[in-house]
Amino acid sequence: MVKRYTSQAYKAADDMVFGKSVYPVKSELGLEVGAGYVTAEVNYAPRPEAGVSKEKLVSEYRRLTTDILARAVQIGFPAISLETEHVEQMTNNPTWGGEIAHVQKTILEEYHEEYGIKCGLRHTPGDIREDRDLLALIGPKYDKLMESFEAVADGGADFLSIETMGGKEILDYSVLRNDVPGFIYSIGCLGGMDMEMIWTDIRKIADKKGRIAAGDTDCAQANTAMFIAGGLLDKNLAHTLAIIARTIAASRTLVGYEAGAQGPGKDCGYENTIVKSITGCPIAQEGKTATCAHADVMGNLTMQVCDLWSNESVEYHGEFGGTSVQCWSQTLSMDAALMNVATETGNAKLLRDMFMLSDRYRDPQGYILAYDNAYKIGSAIVKDGNDLYLRAKNAAIETVNLLTAADNKKLVMSKFELNALADAKAALEALTDETDTFMSDCLEKYKAEEPRFKPEANYKF
Amino acid sequence: MVKRYTSQAYKAADDMVFGKSVYPVKSELGLEVGAGYVTAEVNYAPRPEAGVSKEKLVSEYRRLTTDILARAVQIGFPAISLETEHVEQMTNNPTWGGEIAHVQKTILEEYHEEYGIKCGLRHTPGDIREDRDLLALIGPKYDKLMESFEAVADGGADFLSIETMGGKEILDYSVLRNDVPGFIYSIGCLGGMDMEMIWTDIRKIADKKGRIAAGDTDCAQANTAMFIAGGLLDKNLAHTLAIIARTIAASRTLVGYEAGAQGPGKDCGYENTIVKSITGCPIAQEGKTATCAHADVMGNLTMQVCDLWSNESVEYHGEFGGTSVQCWSQTLSMDAALMNVATETGNAKLLRDMFMLSDRYRDPQGYILAYDNAYKIGSAIVKDGNDLYLRAKNAAIETVNLLTAADNKKLVMSKFELNALADAKAALEALTDETDTFMSDCLEKYKAEEPRFKPEANYKF
Amino acid sequence: MDIDPSKILVRYNVQKEKAQTPEELAAEMYPKEEPARTIAAAIFDGEEDDVIEGLEKAIEGGADAIKLIDDVLMPGMKIVTDLYDQGVIFLPNVMMSADAMLEGIEFCKDQSGSVPKPKGKVVCHVAEGDVHDIGKTIVAALLRAAGYEVVDLGRDVPVDEVIAAVKKESPMMVTGTALMTTTMYAFKEINDRLLESGMKVPFQCGGGAVNQDFVTTYELGIYGEEAADAPKMAAAILSGKGLAQLKEMFHKH
Amino acid sequence: MDIDPSKILVRYNVQKEKAQTPEELAAEMYPKEEPARTIAAAIFDGEEDDVIEGLEKAIEGGADAIKLIDDVLMPGMKIVTDLYDQGVIFLPNVMMSADAMLEGIEFCKDQSGSVPKPKGKVVCHVAEGDVHDIGKTIVAALLRAAGYEVVDLGRDVPVDEVIAAVKKESPMMVTGTALMTTTMYAFKEINDRLLESGMKVPFQCGGGAVNQDFVTTYELGIYGEEAADAPKMAAAILSGKGLAQLKEMFHKH
C-alpha cells in the first residue's frame, strides 16, 4: 500500500505561483524544474510519412531536436525542455524509443556543452495496454511497457511519464450519459487503482536508472470530457459536468505521486493546479500556446502555477517562420520569459492573478481551476485522502458547491449548464458514504451495462 | 506639402500603454482600435494551390474567414480584426481583391449580427510598383494600385494599408555594406518622399469611400535589415546597425500619418512605438505570436503599447487543433485577453513594463525599441520634424547615443556589435547638416554605384 | 484581485440561449393525443420504465405493437433529435432518450413476436490503428436514434474487415472515423477495395483528423463534419440522392 | 522598474565571442612577406585604394600582374571568407573586402592586358515571380569573392531565361533562390528542362521557402542552407565531386 496524501503541501492557495514548487527536480543537464523559473517544454509529433521505418523516425526526431535547440540559442533562452510522446511503434518496439531518446539526449548534450543551455528531456511511452476491443491493463503489454520505460531511461530521458488509461472503458460509457457516479468510479476508483500499480513500477525503474518518475495525467478521461464539452457553443456535454470529471481526475492523478512520482506532472493534466496544491511537486501545463494541438477555454489561466509551459503537440512541418517546432517553442519560451520577468521583479503573484482572471469567468471549468478554488478542491480531496472513492466524491461535491456559490453576475452559466449541475448535485447527494457499497454497486451495474468492462483481469477485483 | 509633426502626442513615455491611443479609430462593425482594449488582428496566406484562379482564392478566403470567426465565438472573444495582405494577383486584378474583401466583410457582418462580436477588416494591397529589375513607383502600376484601393474600400475593408517600397533599391545596396548614410538616404529621404505621394492619394480614396487610411510600415527596408541581422548567432549584419535602420524607419513611417493616415499602423512596423509616441494614433504590432511568420528577438516587448496584436502571416493549413488560422488567432486573442485584464484591474503599465523588460536587454534592437528609449527617438525626430533628412539623421544619432550610454552590465554587446556601432557613429558624425548637400551628394554617389537607381522617374528629382 | 469580466469576454452560449427551457419547447412539440404524449415525454426524459409503461397501456388499449414503433416511438424520438439539431438540448440527453426508445422498440418486438423492417442498415467503424472511438459511438447512437440498423465494427478495424462487413451486410452507407493523421489513409484503401468489388456504397468519413479536402480525394467519400450529419445523410440516401448530390449537400466548399 | 537580465536570458553571441578581435585573428593569418601582407590587410579592411596602391608597388617591383591575382589577391580574400565561415566577422565585411579585391583584379587585368582564366562560371537567379533577391545577392557576392565568375540573372527570372543562360554559358553550376512557397516550384521545371536538354549541371537551391525535402524531389537539386554553401559546393565540383557526392556533402538528413 502506498502512503496517501492527507494534507496539502501549501498552507494557503496564495502561496502557489508559477516557476516555484516545494520540491523542485533537476535534470542531468542542469535544468531545475520548479526551482524559481519557468521553462518551455516543447512537444511534437512526427509527420505520418516518418512512421514507416525506424530510420525515418530517428531522423525525424534528430532534425526536430536540432531545430528546437538551434532556435533557442538564437533567441537567447537560458533553458529548454523537450517532451517526446511516443507514437505507438516506439513503445511497442522498446529499442526504437530508447534509440530516439539517446539521439535526442546526445544533441542536448552537445548544445549544453557548447552554449551552457540547460536542457531537460521527457519521454512518454504510449499506454499500449489496449486490445482492439478491450483494455488489457495487466499482462504481456504491461511488461512491454515497462521494457519501454527501461529503454528510454537508458537512452537518457530525464523525466518518465505516461498517460494511463485505467477506467476509460467506464468513462467512455458514462460521459455520454451524464453519469456522474460513473465518473467517480471510472476516474477516481478504477483509474486510481491502475495508477497505483503502474507508478510503483515506474518509480522502481527510475530509481534503478537514476531518472525521475515525473507524473501522469487524466488525459484519457478528463480531457476526453473536456473535448467533448468543447467550446462555448458546443452541445455535446455540459461544461459543468466536464469540470466535475476534471476535479475527480485530480484525486486520480495524485495517486501517481503517492506511488512515487516527483514531477514535473504532465502538461495536459488540467487538474495539475489541484495536484500541485497537495503534493508541492512541479507541474507542466499547456494552454494558449497549445492551440496547435487543441482548443480550450482556459488559455491564460493554466499558466497560473505552471513550472514547465508546453504546446502539447505539433506536427513537424514547415512554416514561413521556420519549422513548426521552432515557431511554437519560441512562443512558449517568450511566454516563459514574461513569467520569469515577473518573478525577478517581484510581480509573480500579480501576473498569476491576471492569468487567472483572464479565464476565471469564461467558463465553469476556468472558475473551478482558478488556483484559489483549485486549492479548495485539494482540501476536499485530502480530507478523505485515504479513500479513493470518498476523496473523488469530495472533489465532485466541492465542485458543485463552489459553482453553486459563485457570483452569478460574474460567472454567468447557461440554463443548460445549471440544469446539468442540479442533476449532478442530486446524483451526488444520493451517493452512499460507504466505499464498499459504492464499489460493489458499480461493479454490478457496469458489468451489466458495459460488456468491455473486465474488472477481474484489469483491476484484480 | 503635408503638415509635418514637430511635437509628440504624448507628454511622457510613461503615458503610453497598450490598448489606448490618443486618437482611436472605429470600424464599421463596432471595433474601436486604441479605445481602451487590445484586439487580435489575424493574418493569413492562401495555400499556393489556391492561387491558380479567382474562384479558388475567393473560396480559400471564405473558408479561413469563417474558421476564424467560428473559433472566436467558441472561446468568447468580444472582438476580432482580420488583415488580408494581398497576393500579387489580388492587387494586379483589382476586382479580385475587391470581391475577396466583400466576401470577408459579409461573413463578418453575419457573425456581428448573430453574436454581436465586434469586427474589423484590413486590406493591404501589395506594392506592385516594381518591374523585374527596377522600381517603377510612378506610372501605370501606380494607377492600378489606386484602383485596387478603391476596389477593396468598396468591398468593405475598414482599414487601408500598404507596405511601400520607396528607397528600397538603395537600401538593398547599403544594407550589405554597413552604409549608414545610405540607410538615411534610402529609408528616410527616398522612402519618405514616396510615402508622401502615395498616402495623400490613399487618404483621398478613404475619404471618398468612408474608410480609414490606416498606415504603412518600413517592412521593405527596416525589416529586411532585421531579418538579415537575424538571431543572436547570425553573422550577416550587426544588430546595432539593424536598429539604426529601424529608428530611421520611424521617420519614414511617420510620413504616412502626415499625409493622412490615422492608424492602426501596420503590424510589422517595429518602429511603431516611436511613431505612436509622435502621432498618438493606434498601432498594430506582432512579436511572440508571429513566430509562424518569422523569428525576432523582441517577442514580448512589442506588446508594450500595441492596440492590435497580430501574427503577421500564417499559411492556411490544418493542425491538430484546427486550421492554422484558428490556432494562431486563438493564441493572439488570449494574449489580448491578458492585456485587457491588466487594463481592467489597473495593472496595464505594470504588465507593459514586464513585456518590455523581457527583451530590453536581449538585444540592442529591443533596448532601443523599449518604450522609454523609443520615446526619446521620437523626440529626436520631431526636433527637426520639418526636414526628412535631418530628422532621420537625428534618429540615427540618438540611437547611437542611447546605445553608447547603456549600462553595459545589463545590455552586454559583443565586440562586433560595438565596432559596428563605433563605425556608424563616425559615419554619422561626418555627415553634413545641410540637407541639400546630403541629397545631391547621395544622388551622385548612388547613381554611380547602383544602376537600378532611377531618381528622376521614381522621385521626380 | 477580482474583475468585472464583461469587458474581457462574452459568454455567447448564455447570450444565445432561447428564452424557453428545453422542457417547454419539447412540450409544445409533443403529440396531443394519449398515450403518444406520455410516451414522447418519457422518451424526452430518458425514462425507459415510463416508456414501457406507456406502451403497455397502449397495447392494452388495443394498439398494434409494431405500429407503435413507427407511430409513437419514432416521432417521439424525432422531437429529441430535432431539439438537438436546434442546439436546444445536449448530446447525453439524446443518448439517454435513444436508450429509452430502443428499449421501447425491443418491448414492442417482444410483444408482437414479429420484426419490423428497419429504415436501412449502416456499417460504422474507426480506422485501423486508431482507438479514438467516441466520435464513432456518437455517430452510431444518432443513427440508431433515427431508426437505422447499425453494424458497429468498433475501433481499430482492419480494411479487410470493413470490406467483408460491407459484402455481408450490403448496407446503404458506411461510416469511418479517424482522429489521427496517420490512420485516415485507410479510408482511401477502403474506397479502392469497395470500387474494385463493384460496391458503390456512399462512405461518409469524419473525425478530428479528417477534412473535406482529404475526403474528396476518393470517389465514394463524403465528408461528415459533425455526428448529426450521419442520420441526415442516411435520410438523403433514402430519398434517392446519389453520390454527386450527397457531396453537394454535405461539402461546404 | 528595471531588471537584472542574467536570469531571464543569455546573450550567447557575447558568450561565444572569441577573446581575440577579428583584426588580431586576421593579422595572424596574413602572409609574412610584403607586399602580400599589406595587400591582404587592405582587402581585410575593404580599402580599395590601398589594394591598388599595394598592387602598383608590387608590379613596380617586378611582379607579374596576372600572377598577383592568384598569389596575392585570392589568398588575401580567403582570409576574409575563412573568418566569416568561423563566425568571426560579418557579411558586410566580406562584401566590402570582395569589392576591394574585385577592383584589384580589374586593375591587374588592365595592367597586363590579358584575361586570366576564372576558376569556373556560375549562373545565379531568383525564381520567377519572386522579388526577394538579397539572399541571391549574397550568394553571388560570396561566389565572386571566392574567384568564380558569376552570371547574375537577377530576380523574377522566367524558366526559359534560365535555360537559355545555361545553354549559352555552360556553367559549372546553377543557383536558385526562392523566398515564397508559391515560387519555388519553378525549380522543378528548370530541373526537368535541363534534363530534357541533356544538361546535367548541379543546381543548388536555397532561400527562405526552400527546404531539403523539397529539393530532393528533383534530380539535379542540391540544397543550400546558407549562402556560404555556394562557394563550398563550387569548390567540391572543381575537386571532381558528382551529384550524388554533392548531395551527401550538403544534405543534412
Ligand code: B12
Ligand atoms: C480523447 C482523446 C484520446 C482518448 C480517446 C478515448 C476514446 N475512447 O476515443 C485516449 C486517451 C484513449 C487517446 C489516446 C491517444 N491519442 Co488521443 N486524443 C483525444 C483528444 C483529446 C479528443 C478526441 C475526442 O474524443 N474528441 C471528441 C470527439 C467526439 O470528436 P470526434 O471524434 O472528432 O467526433 C466528432 C466529429 O468529428 C464527428 N465525427 C467523427 N466521426 C465521424 C464520422 C462521420 C460519418 C460523421 C458524419 C461525423 C463524424 O462527430 C463528432 C461530434 O460531432 C484529441 C485532441 C484533439 N485535438 O482532437 C487527442 C488526439 C486525437 N490524440 C492524439 C494522440 C497522439 C493519441 C495517442 C497516440 C497518444 C499516445 N501517445 O499514446 C493515443 C492513440 C493511440 C491509438 N493508437 O489510437 C493526437 C493525434 C495526433 C495525430 N497524429 O493526428 C490528438 C490530436 C492529440 C494531440 N493534439 O496530439 N486520445
Ligand code: B12
Ligand atoms: C525582406 C522581405 C521582403 C523584401 C524583399 C527585399 C529584397 N530585395 O529581397 C520586400 C519588402 C520587397 C518583400 C516583398 C514581399 N514579400 Co517578403 N519578406 C521579406 C522578409 C521579411 C525577409 C527575407 C530576407 O531578405 N531574408 C534575409 C535573406 C538573406 O535570407 P534568404 O534569402 O533566405 O537567404 C539566406 C539563405 O536562405 C541562403 N540562400 C538563399 N538563396 C540561396 C541559394 C543558394 C544556392 C544557397 C547555397 C543559399 C541560399 O543564403 C542567405 C543567407 O545565408 C521575409 C520574412 C521571412 N520569414 O523570411 C518576407 C517574406 C519572404 N515575404 C513574404 C511576402 C508575402 C512578400 C510579398 C508578397 C508581400 C506583399 N503582400 O506584397 C512581397 C513579394 C512580392 C514578390 N512578388 O516577390 C512572405 C512569403 C510568404 C510565402 N508565400 O511564402 C514572407 C515569408 C513574410 C511572411 N512571413 O509572410 N519582402
